[in-house]
Amino acid sequence: MPPETAPPPDLKALFVGFSSVGLSGFGGVLPFARRMLVDERRWMTAEEFNAQFGLCQFLPGPNVINLAVVVGKRYQGLLGAIVAPVGLLAGPLVIVLLLALLYDHYGSLPLAQSLLRGIAAVGVGLLFAMAWRMGMAIREKPFFLPFTALIVAAIAVLRWPMPIVMVAGLVFSGAVAWWRLGRK
């Protein structure tokens, strides 16, 4: 059965579609982007999504913004590649700036400080959980988790500049990955 896809979206549809994605998620909106593109609006099939998302994941930067650029370009060229990420960011940006205004006015109140402290503690827990989950998903842990430890030592303990640490880390970690790939 051939998968059904909808007609290509115009600029307005791109803006509205990605706006809905941007506003629907807390702590990352990627799963919502997939749902909107593949399941709800059917702009692309699951296979197309996976193929295009590959590069978004491969490159650094916010994956979901990269994805918006790719989808926007695919349907509306350069304008689409601008409109889609702007749609994704516009709504959340306004909300977050309103929160920033509130923070400017009330952030120094003890009550606000305690509130943010509680949220920060949960946020730190969510980060540890995310790191744990990503770490567990790594294959051949004895070869690769030592790099995780080295990064923590260099970044969290020694506070070395990240660009240099990442380039060096990627050279060695990538070399190990290259070697392991060759053995299969």
Add this chain to the structure above:
Amino acid sequence: MSIVLELFLEFALLSFVAFGGATALLPEMHRVVVDNHHWLDDTTFTHLYAIAQAAPGPNVLVVTLIGWKIAGLSGALVATLAMCLPMSIVIYLLIDRWESFAGKRWQKAISIGVAPLAVGLIFSGATLIAQAAGFGWAAWALVAVTVAVNLRTKLHPLWLIAAGAVLGLLGLI
């Protein structure tokens, strides 16, 4: 050099090593913004992270908040743009050729090689925020409960954030 231009250059540079997204950049943003430039103090940095956690939208918005606090509206827009624009241009130019190098051995090696580094960055971000916030035992207990609940149940993280907000308001954290 104006602070907005400096902000743009610092964040645009960071965007090239943002493997794992803006979340993975937390430790480096802390180093640049708090330690090097003294644009923000530890407490403010922690607060901005907490606000970003509690707001809807992509993770990159923590960058917007940092920009706002440093240089107002233009800072917010410039920091966000600096984080998103460079890779957007790269991906715009590369996507049509992606099929020709997807799955090549070097491409797979980079993808596999970058994953353990991203884990280390996110772990470091968590420890640095805890340090910057000066967590006591109660905060660490909440961290531990959050990790356990998030890993073992399907409870939406928003409930945990709400619980953290309430516990904080009660002065317990």
